[in-house]
Amino acid sequence: MKLLDIFGALKKDMDVIEQQLYRSIEGDEDLLSETSLHLLKAGGKRLRPVFVLLGGKFGDYDLNKLQHVAVPLELIHSASLVHDDVIDDAGTRRGKPTVKAKWDNKIAMYTGDFIYAKALMMATTLENPELHRILAKAMVQMSIGEMEQIRDFFNTDQSVRNYLLRIRRKTALLIAISCQLGALAADAPSSVHHRLYRYGYNVGMAFQIRDDLLDLLGTEKTIGKPPGSDMRQGNITLPVIYALQEEGLRAPLLAELEQIRAAGLTADTSSAINMIRRSEGIRQSEELADRFIAKAFNALEGLPECKAKSHLKEIALFVNKRSY
Incomplete structure (x- = not known):
């Protein structure tokens, strides 16, 4: 089964989620609604809402409840991207101009704050204090x-270790609680939502490692931004860390990274990318992502057999082998 098949199986409910995403940022202030809409229309995989819905399948599935989890989680993710783009001085995301590029840094920061606030407002309709x-x-x-x-x-x-702690906080936790809160909102047993949290955490770790690999292995067309963007922004990712540990490669790679730092966002990263591609860093990163996916599969053991469980397995496989 392909990812599109999974989305197709959830299409009716995901259409409701998508509509609620747009409605959630309407009104209040025209410019903030416009900038927020610009971000949401840029698209995205909407994995977090999908995880919420699949988590809900393990309990008393109620879309009216689940949308008040799924929409806030996607909004929180979106708000973090707006702030990231300001910090990274990113001009494009998913092949389209970022909010900071189309408007400016101040507008982008307030847009992120606005989206965060909208997420919290929507989540207040849920009565379970544990969820909050x-x-x-x-x-x-x-x-x-x-x-x-x-x-x-x-x-x-x-x-x-530092890298893993960072991506745990930046990426994996939100995916983990997307799985967990879907089950929690559906009143699934605690053993179920704890397993789903572990599944989501490990998928999230693999997701970020794969994202960092794509920045070095992908093309601008496939990843929606110039390859090597992480290095230009100063973000030293896992393949780079591994490559720097190779004795014969460390000195020349350090020299390239220093040149990139001096040149800033206009830097030519092609030489550094070629060094890393030839290093063991790519293979080591892929192996670590594989280990996280294996842990994700292990977390699903013991859950009842159902379509949702099969879908979660397929998503884990997609995450680890994706090319976009």
């Missing part, structure tokens, strides 16, 4: 992850 606690804690951790990334810009001495 999990959501708030994840948002705090995401903010810490953002600060850690800024702190480690062009830090060529950072460890694999």
